[in-house]
Amino acid sequence: MVGVTFFGNFDLASLAIWGFWLFFAALVYYLQTENMREGYPLEMEDGSESPNQGPFPLPKPKTFKTPDGREVTVPSAENEAAHRRDNLALEKVAVGEGFPQVPTGDPMVDGVGPASWTPRQDVPEMNAHGHPKIGPMAGKDDFFISAGRDPRGMPVLSKDDQVVAHCTDMWIDEAEQEVRYLEIELEPEHGSGKRLVPMTLVRVQPRWIMVASLHSSRFDGVPQVRTAGQITKLEEEKVSAWYTGGTLYS
Incomplete structure (x- = not known):
């Protein structure tokens, strides 16, 4: 019989369990090294390489x-x-x-602490058809407000209860079918031009829009988009960082 003459007294159950443990160890090694393709080698806070890099080596490029x-x-x-x-x-x-x-300076201008941002690509995020995902709702006849309040035309209040702007439009994510930003136009005494406000950081009240993270003097410093009707991933980082940083620094 094959099981007697070929394997003899060899323990097949032991082979199976040891084979599983070796496969599992190799899988852990592979997944851990693949996870180290970005952000490694580890660095100290001053930018120098950390002396403790962990037990796993960097994967090949x-x-x-x-x-x-x-x-x-x-x-x-x-x-x-x-x-x-x-x-x-x-x-x-x-x-x-x-x-x-x-x-050491103005943290919102310098982009540090809660106002920090990541240098993402300075290009718009695209949908599956190769078009920018996020843009103004104006001119898009396929989109309309199906529930809730329409914020367009409402005054925008800062954390010190000043009317700093009026909402002029909504910027929507067409793929996700949701509002990402409100477009506001600043009042002359608080600056000039239009700015974007992340929808997650506003509260649309019955008669006004509240932006509780920024003082009225900070709205003029909100980063502007380079191209009208289009926002890049880097610009999204900087706009969001300005408002979130204002929660602590404004």
Whole structure:
């Protein structure tokens, strides 16, 4: 019989369990190293390389082709440099690592702390058809308000109860069919031009729109979009960071 003459007294159950554990260990190793394609090697808060990199080595570089035709190689020094910000306006409050750093200037202008932002690509986010996902609702006849209040035309109040602007439009995510931003036009005494406000940071009341994270003096500093009717991923980062940073700093 094959089981007697070939394997003899070999324990097949032991082979099966040890084979499973070896496969599981290899799977953990593979998943952990694949997870280290971005953000590694680890760094200290001052930008120097951390002496403790962990038990797993960096994976070999791999090139990915994105839907928009770009090629991204990770891990690579070029990719890490494109997604980092150096010389931030911060200083240490203690010698040891892990302590919070304090801003040395205007944290909202410098983009640090709660007002920090990530240098994403300065291109719009696209839908499956290659068109920008987010844009003004004006001119889009396929979209309308099916429930709730229409904020267009309402005054915008700051955290100090000043009327700083009026809502002129809504910017929608066509793919998700939801409002991402409100477009507002500043009153002359608070600046000029139009700005965007993240929909998640406003409260539409019966007679006005409340933006509780910004003082009236801060609305003129909200980052503006470079192209009318279009917002890039980098601009989204900076706009959102300004309002969220205002919760603490404004």
